[in-house]
Amino acid sequence: SQQGEEDPQALSIQEGENATMNCSYKTSINNLQWYRQNSGRGLVHLILIRSNEREKHSGRLRVTLDTSKKSSSLLITASRAADTASYFCAPDDNAGNMLTFGGGTRLMVKP
């Protein structure tokens, strides 16, 4: 398994703005997943993008994947205060059923 590195570590925006978080990884992957964690709680799966996909949408979430650059981005459009959370990427290199997680991006959306 390999760990993704999220960037930036922290992001503060106003409600209604878009939030973009980035993820970089080191080796070839089968898929990449994004998770969200509210303070003091467990992680919740948001979206999975496979290595043969370039973009995927789910509601206000848009994920892109660039396998040549070994990077992914998560865009949250029209952010809300309730989007305040930490966001983690998890690259899956199919080397076993294990996912590992980096430090995440802490997003704060101010009302």
Next chain:
Amino acid sequence: DVKVTQSSRYLVKRTGEKVFLECVQDMDHENMFWYRQDPGLGLRLIYFSYDVKMKEKGDIPEGYSVSREKKERFSLILESASTNQTSMYLCASSSIEGGEKLFFGSGTQLSVL
């Protein structure tokens, strides 16, 4: 919806105590995982299990053991708790058929004094 339940939300133990953290999932998942989460270090995998009575070491197994006697239950054991094991512990499960998506419990914040 899949439910992963961790037995305690908060736990306070003394150094040297034997500590059991319990995790139960209700969706017949084959795979179960224990992570610990510390500020600045992200989530680190302690142990995982692919099946009943099977276990594999993760990245930081030292000081921990696990037990999986039934498919739905995966226990993390701290044989002799130490202060550096103060952390948030997260259990997760996934199914082979469901792909790679992990379902997490709410976490147990363990303090070892």
